[in-house]
Amino acid sequence: MTMHTPADLGSAEPKRRKPRDKPLLIVITGHGKGKSTSAFGMLLRSWARGYRCGVFQFVKSGKWKVGEAKAAQALGGIDWEKMGDGWTWISRDLEESAEKAREGWAEVKRRIEAERYEFLLLDELTYAIKYGWIPEEEIVSTLRDRPGFQHVVVTGRDAPQSLIDAADLVSEVVKIKHPMDAGIRAQQGIEW
Amino acid sequence: MTMHTPADLGSAEPKRRKPRDKPLLIVITGHGKGKSTSAFGMLLRSWARGYRCGVFQFVKSGKWKVGEAKAAQALGGIDWEKMGDGWTWISRDLEESAEKAREGWAEVKRRIEAERYEFLLLDELTYAIKYGWIPEEEIVSTLRDRPGFQHVVVTGRDAPQSLIDAADLVSEVVKIKHPMDAGIRAQQGIEW
Numbered sequence: 001m002t003m004h005t006p007a008d009l010g011s012a013e014p015k016r017r018k019p020r021d022k023p024l025l026i027v028i029t030g031h032g033k034g035k036s037t038s039a040f041g042m043l044l045r046s047w048a049r050g051y052r053c054g055v056f057q058f059v060k061s062g063k064w065k066v067g068e069a070k071a072a073q074a075l076g077g078i079d080w081e082k083m084g085d086g087w088t089w090i091s092r093d094l095e096e097s098a099e100k101a102r103e104g105w106a107e108v109k110r111r112i113e114a115e116r117y118e119f120l121l122l123d124e125l126t127y128a129i130k131y132g133w134i135p136e137e138e139i140v141s142t143l144r145d146r147p148g149f150q151h152v153v154v155t156g157r158d159a160p161q162s163l164i165d166a167a168d169l170v171s172e173v174v175k176i177k178h179p180m181d182a183g184i185r186a187q188q189g190i191e192w
Numbered sequence: 193m194t195m196h197t198p199a200d201l202g203s204a205e206p207k208r209r210k211p212r213d214k215p216l217l218i219v220i221t222g223h224g225k226g227k228s229t230s231a232f233g234m235l236l237r238s239w240a241r242g243y244r245c246g247v248f249q250f251v252k253s254g255k256w257k258v259g260e261a262k263a264a265q266a267l268g269g270i271d272w273e274k275m276g277d278g279w280t281w282i283s284r285d286l287e288e289s290a291e292k293a294r295e296g297w298a299e300v301k302r303r304i305e306a307e308r309y310e311f312l313l314l315d316e317l318t319y320a321i322k323y324g325w326i327p328e329e330e331i332v333s334t335l336r337d338r339p340g341f342q343h344v345v346v347t348g349r350d351a352p353q354s355l356i357d358a359a360d361l362v363s364e365v366v367k368i369k370h371p372m373d374a375g376i377r378a379q380q381g382i383e384w
Contacts, residue, residue, distance in 0.1 A: 020377055032363035034220060034230035037237075041229020041260065046381040048259030067240030068233065074267055119381060151382055168376060170368035171224035177362035184360060185212055189238035189311060190343055 023118075023149045024168040029126065029159035032173035033191070039121050039153045040068045046151065047075060051118035054079040056108055058101060058156075059124040066192060079117075081107070098133040105134045115148040126156030129163075140166050215310075215341045216360040221318065221351035224365035225383070231313050231345045232260050238343065239267060243310035246271040248300055250293060250348075251316040258384060271309075273299070290325040297326045307340040318348030321355075332358050 026042070028035045047053050055078065057065060072078040081104070108122065128134045143152055144166040154163065164170050179187070186192065218234070220227045239245050247270065249257060264270040273296070300314065320326045335344055336358040346355065356362050371379070378384065 022371075022376055022379060024371060024376075024379055024382055026382070027368075028226060029368075030366070032365075033361060034226070034233070034363045034365070037233020038226035038230035038365075040233040040236065041226070041231075042382050044232065044263040045229075045259030045384060048262040049381040051381050067237030070240040071236040071263075071267060075263060151379070164368065167369060168371045168374065169225060169382075171226045172366045172368050173224075173226070173230075174222070174364045174366055175362075176219075176221075176356065176364050177359060179214075179216060179360045182360065184214055184216075187214060187216055187343070189241040189243050190216055190218070190234055190361075192237060 021149065022168075023146075024151050025143055025166060026151070026153040026169045027159050027163055027167040028153065028155045028171050028173065029157060029164075030172035030174050031157055032175040033178065034173050035155045035157075036065065036068070036123055038171070038173070039123065039155045042151075042153055043072075043078070043119060043121050044075075046119035047078060051151075052116065053077065053119045053121075054111065054117040055081065055121045055123060056104060056125075057082045057123045058104060058128050065123070067189075094131075098131070101128040101133045105139070109142055112142060112146045112150065112152075115150060118149060119151045120153070122152065122154045124156040125154050126159050126163075129160055130156075130158055136160050136162060139163070213341065214360075215338075216343050217335055217358060218343070218345040218361045219351050219355055219359040220345065220347045220363050220365065221349060221356075222364035222366050223349055224367040225370065226365050227347045227349075228257065228260070228315055230363070230365070231315065231347045234343075234345055235264075235270070235311060235313050236267075238311035239270060241310075243343075244308065245269070245311045245313075246303065246309040247273065247313045247315060248296060248317075249274045249315045250296060250320050257315070259381075286323075290323065293320040293325045297331070301334055304334060304338045304342065304344075307342060310341060311343045312345070314344065314346045316348040317346050318351050318355075321352055322348075322350055328352050328354060331355070 028038050043053055043055065055072065069080050072080050105128065111117065129136050129139060140162045146152065220230050235245055235247065247264065261272050264272050297320065303309065317331070321328050321331060332354045338344065
């Protein structure tokens with residue numbers, strides 16, 4: 001889970017592409033369960049294609065995403081970067097969380113500029129926009145105007161309209177029914 | 193991708209569980225992209241927990257789900273069964289597709305009865321209901337009244353109300369924007 005500088009990112013050659021290949025900007029938003037898992041499933045498809053894959057997790061918690069990280073490690077060849085500071089919305093030091101998110105975003109920008117990945121997952125990046133930690137316009141323009149061939153997937157609730165406008169594919173996951181409504185606690189192996 | 197009879201399924205012991213653990217029936221439906229990938233992400237969480245995992249794919253095509261199957265094989269310990277007969281909705285012999293779906297469902301019922309898995313993914317099972325290949329009541333009662341500790345995830349469009357009523361967690365993936373709308377073809381590494 002260490003952060004790398006662009007210099008030590010290696011020099012694997014990107015795969016050759018067919019004319020029909022087009023890099024997509026994908027947004028998975030909404031208040032239902034399954035946004036991050038959906039993005040992770042896309043990551044596996046890209047992994048299976050031999051794409052260079054990166055994950056930046058903008059909200060960290062002790063137990064969330066542990067399964068995905070473990071699977072990514074077992075598969076190999078997937079960079080996985082965590083940032084944030086515990087449950088950011090209950091952090092005791094919001095300014096520290098904001099600072100870490102900004103550092104993470106600066107690193108994301110460097111990797112996009114360096115065309116480091118064919119598939120980049122920015123998990124729960126929308127929160128950094130929502131809380132005003134990173135300017136919305138900067139995120140949207142960076143993602144929209146990215147060079148070369150880079151699929152980018154952004155997950156999180158309340159994606160701003162400007163990001164939706166810039167995206168090629170947008171799905172909203174809507175909650176129809178949730179175990180919590182019936183008093184059932186979150187289940188390991190499903191929710192984390 | 194061979195089918196097993198219950199007799200040769202092995203005898204791995206299920207993991208011990210805490211009192212708060214509750215098996216969930218989960219439905220991921222809707223017309224947006226990301227239902228199967230979302231379910232597959234849940235499968236990875238269960239895999240990471242050491243749960244015994246099984247996948248039954250009720251609609252097969254040449255290229256779909258290849259990435260997921262490849263990842264599952266690389267991770268190991270995940271049973272992956274395909275059935276159906278190509279793109280079932282354009283199959284030349286619908287009765288043959290129906291017969292294969294019924295055979296697959298009969299095998300699913302045997303495994304549920306035998307409590308073979310802690311996590312069972314029934315990918316695109318809703319189509320078998322929609323096309324009338326398997327009676328809705330039989331599927332709902334089998335899943336609702338399953339013995340022991342078995343998380344079950346059903347994906348596919350147009351989940352019937354009786355299945356939603358029986359489920360603990362239901363998410364609907366809604367299409368907000370799709371590349372096809374802008375004339376962009378499906379992209380490898382993302383959609384398959």
